[in-house]
Amino acid sequence: MAYYSDQDDYNDDIPDFQDEAEFDDYLNDEEYDLINQTFPGLKKKMQEDNYVGWDNLAVKLALFDNDFDSDAAFASLRKQFKKKKVASTPAPAPQAAPKNSAKKVTEDLKKLNIKSNNDDDDDDDWLDDDDDDEPRKKRHEEEEATVIHHKKITVPKKPRNPIDIPKYLETAKPHLSFVVLGHVDAGKSTLMGRLLYDIGAVETGKIRKLKKESESIGKGSFHLAWVMDQTAEERERGVTVSICTSDFETQDANFTIVDAPGHRDFVPNAIAGVSQADVAVLSIDCGTDAFESGFDLDGQTKEHTILAKSMDVNYIIVAMNKMDSVNWSESRFIDIKKKLGAFFNDVGFNESQIRWVPLSGFSGAGVYKSPYPAEQNWYNGPNLVSTLEDVAKILGTEAKKHVLDVPFLYSILEVINSKKNDEAVVSGRVESGSIQPGESITIYPSEQSVIVDKILTGREKEQTNIAIKGDFVTLKLRQAFPEDIRSGDLCASVDYEVNASQTFKLQMLTFKMNRPLLPGTPVMLFRGVVEQPARINKLISVVDKKDPSVVLKSKVRHLSSNQAAIVEVELTERKRQIPMLRFDENKHLGRVVLRKDGRTIATGKVLDL
Numbered sequence: 001m002a003y004y005s006d007q008d009d010y011n012d013d014i015p016d017f018q019d020e021a022e023f024d025d026y027l028n029d030e031e032y033d034l035i036n037q038t039f040p041g042l043k044k045k046m047q048e049d050n051y052v053g054w055d056n057l058a059v060k061l062a063l064f065d066n067d068f069d070s071d072a073a074f075a076s077l078r079k080q081f082k083k084k085k086v087a088s089t090p091a092p093a094p095q096a097a098p099k100n101s102a103k104k105v106t107e108d109l110k111k112l113n114i115k116s117n118n119d120d121d122d123d124d125d126w127l128d129d130d131d132d133d134e135p136r137k138k139r140h141e142e143e144e145a146t147v148i149h150h151k152k153i154t155v156p157k158k159p160r161n162p163i164d165i166p167k168y169l170e171t172a173k174p175h176l177s178f179v180v181l182g183h184v185d186a187g188k189s190t191l192m193g194r195l196l197y198d199i200g201a202v203e204t205g206k207i208r209k210l211k212k213e214s215e216s217i218g219k220g221s222f223h224l225a226w227v228m229d230q231t232a233e234e235r236e237r238g239v240t241v242s243i244c245t246s247d248f249e250t251q252d253a254n255f256t257i258v259d260a261p262g263h264r265d266f267v268p269n270a271i272a273g274v275s276q277a278d279v280a281v282l283s284i285d286c287g288t289d290a291f292e293s294g295f296d297l298d299g300q301t302k303e304h305t306i307l308a309k310s311m312d313v314n315y316i317i318v319a320m321n322k323m324d325s326v327n328w329s330e331s332r333f334i335d336i337k338k339k340l341g342a343f344f345n346d347v348g349f350n351e352s353q354i355r356w357v358p359l360s361g362f363s364g365a366g367v368y369k370s371p372y373p374a375e376q377n378w379y380n381g382p383n384l385v386s387t388l389e390d391v392a393k394i395l396g397t398e399a400k401k402h403v404l405d406v407p408f409l410y411s412i413l414e415v416i417n418s419k420k421n422d423e424a425v426v427s428g429r430v431e432s433g434s435i436q437p438g439e440s441i442t443i444y445p446s447e448q449s450v451i452v453d454k455i456l457t458g459r460e461k462e463q464t465n466i467a468i469k470g471d472f473v474t475l476k477l478r479q480a481f482p483e484d485i486r487s488g489d490l491c492a493s494v495d496y497e498v499n500a501s502q503t504f505k506l507q508m509l510t511f512k513m514n515r516p517l518l519p520g521t522p523v524m525l526f527r528g529v530v531e532q533p534a535r536i537n538k539l540i541s542v543v544d545k546k547d548p549s550v551v552l553k554s555k556v557r558h559l560s561s562n563q564a565a566i567v568e569v570e571l572t573e574r575k576r577q578i579p580m581l582r583f584d585e586n587k588h589l590g591r592v593v594l595r596k597d598g599r600t601i602a603t604g605k606v607l608d609l
């Protein structure tokens with residue numbers, strides 16, 4: 001009886017299946033049921049025993065050829081595929097082993113991301129981070145000890161119904177993602193609730209229900225603030241949630257609001273949110289003294305703004321909120337604009353990158369359709385939605401330059417449960433290039449090559465034939481091992497190589513620090529929605545902030561606040577690596593943030609892997 005492999009011919013009776021979906025379609029109902037009963041167990045066994053090189057189709061064909069007898073199918077698969085060495089496999093005794101076998105085992109372990117016994121990294125170093133990071137520590141500990149590498153292909157599969165991309169780009173609506181930042185109680189949730197409601201993204205019935213609920217607990221004004229949370233709750237949740245997104249559409253553009261749950265008082269979540277946003281909407285409470293307390297004392301507004309700037313967010317839209325509470329006072333608006341403007345300039349935003357919109361999230365004036373009241377007779381500029389549309393057009397034109405002749409890169413933000421065997425459903429953001437149904441992609445770090453079966457977009461999750469840079473889409477993937485996919489994983493064109501290096505060179509800029517930064521310092525490294533313990537291995541040089549090619553000092557013992565430097569960083573977590581990219585490969589994915597003791601100490605660009 002013939003078994004499937006890349007090289008073998010099939011048994012004459014069975015057609016030459018292109019992929020698993022085709023095989024599933026070939027089965028009659030009874031066979032399909034039998035496959036579904038036997039396949040998960042056998043697949044699990046292949047994974048647990050660390051067989052490599054096989055795929056779902058191979059397992060299914062083995063079952064089919066062996067009349068759905070799992071033991072017989074396993075016996076045949078064992079003949080075809082080899083096991084990969086894992087940590088529990090005892091290394092050969094040193095005296096009996098060939099000269100370089102220990103090195104080989106270590107290398108094999110490295111490939112599998114398994115911490116070797118010889119590894120003297122102290123993963124607990126980073127435990128001195130403050131309590132803020134406690135839940136994350138737990139998550140790291142709970143993660144599986146290995147990343148199983150799967151079958152990787154390098155020859156791309158063509159789209160099922162190819163689209164003329166240049167033509168598509170001429171007419172495609174721009175897409176803009178934005179994160180809402182601001183001090184506690186600055187009116188962020190009310191503003192977003194108002195926006196979604198006025199735009200028609202929330203049904204009136206739902207708002208009525210929320211209003212009733214909020215009034216019943218004496219917090220009538222909260223119904224708008226609850227809209228975002230309710231939308232998030234109703235989504236089908238996957239195993240990991242790092243950020244939530246809400247989509248809405250206007251005549252001129254598509255938008256995604258990025259919401260990092262709990263980011264209000266938890267900077268790491270704000271980092272995750274900012275990392276997925278093209279622009280930041282900064283909500284400022286213009287109420288008497290409220291701005292001053294948010295801006296001067298707490299500093300959250302400042303830290304968020306600095307983070308946004310250093311993470312490639314190049315536009316800031318200032319929602320001058322709660323203007324109703326100061327009777328739409330022009331002088332109050334001017335006063336705050338002056339103070340904040342000076343700070344934005346210090347951070348590196350120039351005038352053309354900042355928009356100021358007076359509004360009231362509560363009444364809706366200045367948000368979308370509601371007109372300003374008579375007292376506001378001094379501002380004739382666009383409202384919040386028109387401002388967002390303007391920026392979407394500018395950035396959309398820019399994004400379209402990064403669609404053709406560049407690799408497809410996609411950050412997975414959420415893994416959504418799927419009931420189907422071998423189907424993974426993921427949501428995330430296209431970081432560069434484009435994707436169409438039928439194309440193959442590889443997911444890192446598990447290196448599994450999968451087929452994009454469907455692309456879903458927008459609030460209604462409608463099917464689309466293409467997604468391009470900047471789009472937030474859900475991908476339905478076939479031939480996948482969903483159990484080995486996590487939020488933070490990276491998808492890439494199959495002919496694009498993503499490096500798995502644990503050590504890399506970083507050009508970084510230090511923030512205000514309490515203590516100097518020494519070689520060996522343990523830190524938490526944030527890249528997009530993932531974070532990993534890391535260590536500053538070497539301080540290579542101090543460079544000029546404006547021109548990093550100018551070395552100011554090459555023997556560096558420590559780094560102080562506000563310095564630009566080239567350093568070597570090592571990821572000390574061996575359990576699961578971050579697929580890294582250089583800054584020159586992708587401006588977004590090649591950026592990291594470093595935190596220590598609950599404070600952001602530096603941001604950086606990955607130079608070399």
Ligand SMILES: Nc1nc2c(ncn2[C@@H]2O[C@H](COP(=O)(O)OP(=O)(O)OP(=O)(O)O)[C@@H](O)[C@H]2O)c(=O)[nH]1
Nearest residue numbers: 184185186187188189190221264322325360361362
């Ligand atoms: N006067 C006035 N009050 C507002 C406005 N927007 C929000 N508020 C009130 O300000 C308070 C805080 O609003 P939220 O929307 O919950 O603020 P937030 O920034 O999301 O709050 P956190 O999530 O706690 O950071 C609530 O009591 C709101 O009713 C506004 O435009 N005008």
